[in-house]
Amino acid sequence: MIEVEGVTFKYEGSGMNALRDVSLELERGKIYGVVGPNGSGKSTLLRLLNGLIPHFYRGEMKGRVLVDGVDTREASVAQLSKKVGLVFQNPEHMFFSETVYEEVSFGPKSIGMDPEEIKESVRWALEEVGLWELRERSPWSLSGGEMKRLSIACILSMKPEFLAVDEPTIGQDSLSKESLSEIFKRMRGEGKGVVIVTHDLEWLDELGPDVVFVLRYGVVINRGDPKEIFSDIRNLATNGLIPPYRYIVDSLLEVG
């Protein structure tokens, strides 16, 4: 379980807090959606989960984050990466290997997996995201959707308990989005916790998260059942979010 306890964080050189007194609990086997307008602290929240904050990003942090009871301040990002895998918005930032296979094996090698275990986990991760057939290709030759799936495989191969994903659907076509949904649902089925930061509420609704958090100005202003959150159209719209289409239609029908 990941427990975020009263965390307030301000980046070095920034005049305002990126997160303010945020508390939440994340369990295995569930999908969590984190939504909010730009600058609401969504990405900062993800960086907290795998220890990039406070280990990499400088700033003032109050409160604590516990990953399976371990304070993220007490463990390195490398150690935490075995528990929480973070998939970044732009996959190109991580690629440097000649082939897809080598790229995916980078993480397992970094955390010191056995050679046999590396082979097994790379194959499993590539099959999970449907890229096993493309394993000999260069990561740079893949399409946008394939690159995104590759970045997920790079993290999955480390067998983390939690998967935190930043804006997975940006620049993805509907087929790629569907494929991403399948991957995340499978992760949930395998007992992993999935945390997804997104602006794409339509896609998130189709994915079917268990809990949704709404952030604004670094504060969790709403949390709970996705149906309740998405039905509150006015609240979502005030926060610069487009509610899922079916909820807009329902609302219009009610008014009518």
Next chain:
Amino acid sequence: MLDPMGMVEIFRTQVGETPYSRLNPSTKFILFASFIALPLISASLPIQIFSLIAQVPLIILSRSERRVKRSLKASLLFIVVLVVLNYLTTHSLEFSLAMVLRLVSMIIASAIFMTGTSPAEIGDLLTKLKVPLQITFSFVIALRFIPVLADDVVMIITSQVSRGYELERGGFLEKVKRLIPILIPMIIIAIRRGHQLAEALETKAFGAIERRSSYVVYEYGRGDWILLIYAIIVITIGLVVGTLTPQFQLLPFRC
């Protein structure tokens, strides 16, 4: 001690609303050039100390205390190496100290200039000085892209660290080798950005005519005149102190 992101900060232009940023770009450039030239007038310690003290009003006017501190902190390794090498070759603590203060003085001058001058202003200034457009533009683009590439580097490092990669492991050579997963994506991203930029410039008719027109007019205000006089006074004092002191030697240890 080694802080590459801090080194990048030295070249990151960041213009806020300060009395210094409102100055005419040519005034800022003259001040910058003066404070780069001043510590070079002589290797004597008094000149270096004077050069540092004379920059205090500019630090206050540009509100660049933070930037100066960060730049100096980032350069700490080079400063230490400079002191050690100078002391080993000259056996003079005073000379070593003077050389360090010279470097510090130049770093401060750069930090002030970069804090208060936008790349566009630098470009306009170079154009006024009749520097060819291609050179001016390349320089301005390089300045503009430093923060972009710096942000890319941050993202690359965080991506690799999140994959369990430890940058700080091992001895010096091992650490250098461990930079490969950072450098390769950085180079590829930089080349891609360069390509995108070239395409964007083509679509915006860059290079269609030799002399581009400009609508920006820079005027000289009272602050500009005051600071230009200040630069003249500072350089004059530097020349007088530098030439009158017996240590008027640029590299005395070679004599």
